[in-house]
Amino acid sequence: MNCHQCGGTIAVDDRFCEECGASLVAASISPALVQPLPTIVEVSCQKCGAPPAKIDAERYCVECGFRQAEISKDTNELQPAPNLAGASDRGRRHHQNEDAIALKFIADDTYIMVVCDGVSSSQHPELASRAAVTNCLEAIELALQQAIDNPAAIICQGVDAALQAVAQVPLDPTSSIDPSSTTIVTALIQNNIATIGWLGDSRAYWIAPDKSIQLTQDDSWMRDAIESGTYTPEEAESSPYAHAIVRWLGADTADDGKPSIVTFAIPSLGYLLLCTDGLWNYAPDPSYLYHLFQQANDSHSLPIARHLIRYANQQGGQDNITVGILAIDSATR
Known part of the structure; x- marks a missing residue:
């Protein structure tokens, strides 16, 4: 079946469209609007x-005269260092990959990681x-070259550069669709200290045998609803707004583009x-x-x-899947 609003693929039990965010609550969908998905999805000028x-x-x-960005439908893999790698996959439901990843190995003890998830309900999320x-990534690398000795400030510079770039994505001014936007989570790792900044619900985790933990806190409606006591976790999770984010990077959020920051001593x-x-929708718990x-x-x-990408696709692959992994081993420490 496909979404009544954007035509994206939906499952019978979906509460919202992964493509455009439209509510799929049964009462709001007329059976006449549920049509088979076309075999071929054609893309208009971006x-x-x-x-x-x-x-x-x-x-x-x-x-x-605009040259369209080439959209890969395959898994993209990066490995700038033996212990630093990542992959981004279209998943099984989306017609394009709206996620992106950048990784950089600077020196023996310095790494940069950036993961973004384009907001499907905005213009040109990819x-x-x-x-x-x-x-x-370029802004963080430049700040390191300038010997700025403040990791949190460097992360903020990187996120600000990302915000400015997203604001420059060409838009259709006559469209009612929101301006281009994306989530972001980025990490600068130096001397086994990770400084992490984020906006939205892309996450950072520490995964280890003794204790695995989530390092970031989602900027999401569900988290706000639970923390305010307005909804129980079960009620919030069942809401059609459960996956709505409340902060992101976009031209419409220029006044709220400062990332949350956490410092984690590995x-x-x-x-x-x-x-x-x-x-993480399929495995939100750090221990799992x-x-x-x-x-x-x-x-x-x-x-x-590769295994994490494969796992998410086996669970349904309802969204694009992107992971970046830095292994801290005896050779790294």
Whole structure:
């Protein structure tokens, strides 16, 4: 079946559309609006909205001249260092990957990780997430080159650069769809201290045999509803707004673009995991994530990342799935 609002694929028991966020509460959907999903999904111009027929063989729009970003439908993998790797996968339900990831190995004790999840209900979420990860990483790297000795300030510079880049994504001013936006979680690791910043519900975890913990707190309606006491966890989770985020990066959030920051002293051997909700929706509990790491039967970051992607797809793959993993081993410490 497909969504009555955007045409995205939906399952019978879905409460909201993973593509556009529309409520799928049974009372609000007319059976006449539920139609089979077309076999082929064609993409209009990412800038002016011209129909697919106006996109030439080299991906240029003949109406406005904008070159379309190439959208991969496969898993993208990164491994800038033996102990640092990541992967981003389209999943089984989306027609494009709106997540993005950037990883950088700077020196023996310095790493940069950035993971973003484009907001599906905004214009060009795939462009927003890519612009965010690229510019965030570049800004953090530049700050390190300038010998700025304040990790939290460096993270803020990176997130601000991401915000400015997302705000520059070309938009259709006549569209009623929200401006391009994305979540972000980024980490700077130096001397076994991780400084992590985020906006939205992409998460960071510490995964280790002795204790696995969630390091970030979601900027989400569900978290706010539970913490305020307005809803019980069960009530909040069953709400159609359960997955709605309350903070993000976008041109419409310029006044609220400062990330939350946490500093984590890495206590032992283990893994720093950054991921989008395409993974943690299926395994939100840190102890269960550790179980999944063990199931990979490999201590290296890239095989574990592949296993986590495979697991999420086996559970349904209802969203794009992105994971970044830094292994802290005896050689790293």
